[in-house]
Amino acid sequence: MTDFSTPVTGPDFSRGEGGLLPAIAQDAETGEVLMMAWMNQPAFEETLQTGQATYWSRSRGKYWRKGEESGHRQTVRAIFIDCDADTILLKVDQVGAACHEGYRSCFFRQVDSVGVRVVATKLVEPTAVYKKS
Amino acid sequence: MTDFSTPVTGPDFSRGEGGLLPAIAQDAETGEVLMMAWMNQPAFEETLQTGQATYWSRSRGKYWRKGEESGHRQTVRAIFIDCDADTILLKVDQVGAACHEGYRSCFFRQVDSVGVRVVATKLVEPTAVYKKS
Numbered sequence: 001m002t003d004f005s006t007p008v009t010g011p012d013f014s015r016g017e018g019g020l021l022p023a024i025a026q027d028a029e030t031g032e033v034l035m036m037a038w039m040n041q042p043a044f045e046e047t048l049q050t051g052q053a054t055y056w057s058r059s060r061g062k063y064w065r066k067g068e069e070s071g072h073r074q075t076v077r078a079i080f081i082d083c084d085a086d087t088i089l090l091k092v093d094q095v096g097a098a099c100h101e102g103y104r105s106c107f108f109r110q111v112d113s114v115g116v117r118v119v120a121t122k123l124v125e126p127t128a129v130y131k132k133s
Numbered sequence: 134m135t136d137f138s139t140p141v142t143g144p145d146f147s148r149g150e151g152g153l154l155p156a157i158a159q160d161a162e163t164g165e166v167l168m169m170a171w172m173n174q175p176a177f178e179e180t181l182q183t184g185q186a187t188y189w190s191r192s193r194g195k196y197w198r199k200g201e202e203s204g205h206r207q208t209v210r211a212i213f214i215d216c217d218a219d220t221i222l223l224k225v226d227q228v229g230a231a232c233h234e235g236y237r238s239c240f241f242r243q244v245d246s247v248g249v250r251v252v253a254t255k256l257v258e259p260t261a262v263y264k265k266s
Contacts, residue, residue: 008242008249022155022169022220031164036155036220048246081249082239083232087155087169089240099216106215107222109141113181116141116214 008085013041015086020056025066025098028077028091034098035106037064039088051076053090070129072096097123100130141218146174148219153189158199158231161210161224167231168239170197172221184209186223203262205229230256233263 013019020038027034037055039047043063046054053074057064067073074092081088099106101122108120146152153171160167170188172180176196179187186207190197200206207225214221232239234255241253 010244010249017150024157024166024169026164026166031159033157033159033166033222036157036215048244079244080240080252081242081244082169083234083236083241084239085242087239089166101216103216106217106220107213108216109214109218111143111181111212111214116143119213 008081010085011039011041011044011081011088012085013044015084016040020058021086021088023053023055023088023090025053025074025090025092025094027094029093032105033107034074034092034094034104037066044088047076047090048079053092066098067095069131070096070100072098072129074098097129100126102126102129141214143218144172144174144177144214144221145218146177148217149173153191154219154221156186156188156221156223158186158207158223158225158227160227162226165238166240167207167225167227167237170199177221180209180223181212186225199231200228202264203229203233205231205262207231230262233259235259235262 011021019040023039024036025034040056043054043056053066053076055064073095076090076092078091102124103120109116110119144154152173156172157169158167173189176187176189186199188197206228209223209225211224235257236253242249243252
């Protein structure tokens with residue numbers, strides 16, 4: 001380790017595999033970590049300009065304005081980047097369930113030495129908010 | 134989207150580039166997001182077994198027990214995985230500064246339409262806790 005003070009002008013998308021950086025969404029009020037998704041530069045700029053969290057869906061290969069289908073939008077209150085400028089943290093106002101499985105947070109499973117268990121309550125049934133396609 | 138209920142037995146390291154999954158460390162008391170680093174299966178198992186957060190450093194190409202050099206250890210209180218089992222969330226007791234630049238959290242820079250600015254106070258000078266090598 002040699003250089004501790006990294007001059008930074010914004011997220012450095014060149015550091016991410018395929019130009020994608022992890023973006024963590026955290027509930028601006030409660031501090032609950034809601035989800036982690038991926039952003040490329042256009043998704044980041046769209047988020048910054050509109051104030052609505054927009055990601056790049058690796059599985060679907062397209063931009064994804066969070067909540068556009070479910071209504072479970074994320075209004076961005078503040079954006080932070082980490083020391084290496086290769087991870088993004090969004091503080092958001094989350095409508096409804098952040099998780100496509102119907103939980104408030106995607107991190108609804110706890111892992112310990114015994115195994116994995118669900119530790120949250122489902123807010124909505126996914127079939128009620130997503131079209132089957 | 135077809136399958137909403139993913140059976141999960143733990144993190145699915147096969148889903149990560151090079152077997153690495155993002156691991157978010159969150160302060161167990163305050164909820165502050167401290168850092169994001171990478172874990173492979175051995176790092177995860179070491180973390181689970183020892184209760185001390187252990188990552189895989191992509192830049193140094195080796196395992197990295199958080200705080201082994203600086204003393205700024207992370208004792209893990211709880212581990213969660215997300216709906217796709219490809220992101221890990223650790224709730225930790227953080228000693229000192231999580232960030233190698235001397236800040237409590239790596240997310241000490243805020244980004245808005247005007248630019249980037251430091252919004253936190255440095256806890257320690259990095260040169261005081263890391264050897265120059």
